[in-house]
Amino acid sequence: MPTRTPALAAWTPAFVAEVVAASIEHAAVHALHQAVRDVARNHGLSPATVEEWVARARAVQAAPVPPDLLACHTCARSMILIQLPGCGRVYLCSPSCGRAPVPADEIRDAVAAVVLHRTPHLVPPGKTSQAASYALGPIRRVAVGATGTDLHITWRAVSRQITGPMMAMAQRLHLAQRHAADNTPERAIDVVHSGLLHVDPTSGRLAVDTATARAAALLAALTITSGDPAAALPWAKWGHRSLRHLLRDPTNPEVRAALRVLAATHRAAGNLTAAADCYSDLIRHHTQADGPYALPTLAAQATLAVVLHEHGRQEPARQLLARTIADHRRAHPHHAAVARMAAARYRMHTTATGPPRHPTRIATSATPGNS
Numbered sequence: 331m332p333t334r335t336p337a338l339a340a341w342t343p344a345f346v347a348e349v350v351a352a353s354i355e356h357a358a359v360h361a362l363h364q365a366v367r368d369v370a371r372n373h374g375l376s377p378a379t380v381e382e383w384v385a386r387a388r389a390v391q392a393a394p395v396p397p398d399l400l401a402c403h404t405c406a407r408s409m410i411l412i413q414l415p416g417c418g419r420v421y422l423c424s425p426s427c428g429r430a431p432v433p434a435d436e437i438r439d440a441v442a443a444v445v446l447h448r449t450p451h452l453v454p455p456g457k458t459s460q461a462a463s464y465a466l467g468p469i470r471r472v473a474v475g476a477t478g479t480d481l482h483i484t485w486r487a488v489s490r491q492i493t494g495p496m497m498a499m500a501q502r503l504h505l506a507q508r509h510a511a512d513n514t515p516e517r518a519i520d521v522v523h524s525g526l527l528h529v530d531p532t533s534g535r536l537a538v539d540t541a542t543a544r545a546a547a548l549l550a551a552l553t554i555t556s557g558d559p560a561a562a563l564p565w566a567k568w569g570h571r572s573l574r575h576l577l578r579d580p581t582n583p584e585v586r587a588a589l590r591v592l593a594a595t596h597r598a599a600g601n602l603t604a605a606a607d608c609y610s611d612l613i614r615h616h617t618q619a620d621g622p623y624a625l626p627t628l629a630a631q632a633t634l635a636v637v638l639h640e641h642g643r644q645e646p647a648r649q650l651l652a653r654t655i656a657d658h659r660r661a662h663p664h665h666a667a668v669a670r671m672a673a674a675r676y677r678m679h680t681t682a683t684g685p686p687r688h689p690t691r692i693a694t695s696a697t698p699g700n701s
Contacts, residue, residue, distance in 0.1 A: 343417075343431045347410045347424035349373055349380055350387045357538040361576050365538075387411045391496050394419065394438035396466045398528040403473035403482050404429055421474065429476070436478030438462045444481065445469070449489055463495040466527045493517075493524040499541040506548055515552050522549045531568035536575050540584065543572035547588040550595055559598035566595040581619040586612060590630075602641040609634035623661035628654055632671050639678050651675050 349369060356365035362384075370380040387410050388397050400409035402423035409421040411434060420431035442461035446453060449468040453461045465472070468489040473482040494502060502525040509518035522545045529537075529546070537543040547569030553562035570588040577585055593608030609630050616627040631654040639647035655671050662668075 341414055343412045343414065343420055343422045344424070344426040346383055346412045346414065347422045347426060349375070350383050350410050350412075351408075351424035353380060353384050354388075354538060358535060361578075362538045383412075386413055390498055393463075394434040395441050395462045395472070396495070396528065399441075399465060399469065399472055400437065401471055401473050402427060402429065403475045403480070406473070409474060432474055432478045437472075437474060437481075440479045440481055441465050441469075441472060444483060448485075452489060452491055460495070464492045466490075466495075466524075467492040490524070490527065491520070492527075493520045495524070497521075497525065499525050499539065499545055503541050503545045503548065506545070506552075510548070510552060515555050519549065519552045519556065522552070526565075529568070531564040536568070537572035538576075540573060540576055543569050543576060543588070544584060545569075546572065547591045551591045554591075554595055554598050559595055559600075562595045563599055563601075566592040580611070581615045583619075586615050586619070586626075589615070593633075597637055597640075602637055606634060606637050606641065609637060623657055625662065625665075625667075628658050628661070629667070632658075632667075644678065648675065648678050651678065 352372075353362070353365050353369045356369055359365075360368065366380045366384060367377045369375075370377040373380075386392060390397065393411060397411070398408065400421055401407065402409055405423055405427035407423040407425075407427070409423050409432075411419060411421055412431070413419045419434035421434055421437060422431045423429065439462075442458075442465075445461045445465050445468065446458060452467045453464050457464070468486055469483055470486050471484040473484075474480065475482065494505070497505070502521055506518040506522040509515070509521060525545060526542070526549060529542070531546065537546065546565045550562040550566035550569060553559070553565065566588075570585070570592045573582075573585045573588045574580060579585065580589075589608060589612050593605050593612060596602075596605035596608055612630045613627060613634065616624060616630055620626055632651060635647045635651035635654060638650065651671060652675065655668060655675065658665065658668055658671065
């Protein structure tokens with residue numbers, strides 16, 4: 331079992347904030363687990379101690395206000411939640427600009443009062459004691475001045491209702507997947523989007539954990555289903571980049587699933603060249619992981635053929651689909667997808683050049699639309 335560093339009197343809020351900030355910043359280059367180990371070694375701490383500090387700073391359930399909401403009004407750096415043995419919870423920026431730590435409960439009460447005053451309709455009945463946890467719905471950023479009541483608030487142009495503000499991202503992802511499986515995509519979107527309100531998918535900063543990255547990919551897939559591929563595309567890109575960065579293996583099943591979502595999003599948005607590139611990469615990764623005749627590989631090939639046809643490249647599309655059908659019949663002779671692919675090939679021969687009005691879907695796996 332990992333051992334923690336014995337508590338030292340030299341630990342100050344500024345020191346803890348510096349360690350936590352260094353860990354999160356280092357995670358932008360390496361996975362969070364590796365970042366924690368590296369920062370712990372550099373500061374003469376045990377990884378378990380640093381991991382505990384980072385977990386407390388990022389934990390949704392334990393946070394007085396949502397993580398990533400607060401910034402220092404003096405230096406504009408993000409404020410970090412700190413709890414040392416024998417001390418109350420405080421917030422401090424890092425590296426510290428010289429300001430004193432601010433009591434976390436004081437900030438919580440001030441944020442709750444602002445939320446209840448300006449947007450009381452966003453706090454469900456009976457939840458007023460948790461009003462601060464709903465702050466990400468109406469508020470984009472809170473800059474904290476000299477005291478916990480000196481708040482400079484940036485409001486969102488459009489407020490959002492928060493679903494499950496105290497849920498960890500892994501719990502949120504599981505619930506959203508259940509809603510999606512139950513064919514209630516609107517509820518799934520609400521659940522997952524509530525957990526990503528603090529994320530700007532167009533920034534260069536990637537997710538530091540796989541649950542958040544997977545949630546972004548799921549949000550993209552759900553948003554495509556709702557008919558808004560333009561809104562889905564930033565999340566699809568960010569989710570795939572984050573998972574590839576975190577898992578360091580393009581053939582990992584989660585990375586391939588995110589790439590499949592990105593390919594489908596590009597296709598739905600009409601970016602057929604980008605979609606074809608993604609499907610080509612997906613075929614290569616499926617081949618490396620499962621083999622050239624595995625169902626996921628053949629599904630991606632068949633979908634690539636359709637995308638090429640939509641892009642006006644009829645001859646390569648027909649050749650690729652014919653080869654895929656032949657391979658599929660040899661490897662999976664009784665699979666129902668052969669008939670669907672044959673129908674798609676017939677449409678290719680009879681459809682005029684250019685993208686069809688309704689894009690063709692081909693699936694060779696058990697779940698329709700999986701390619």
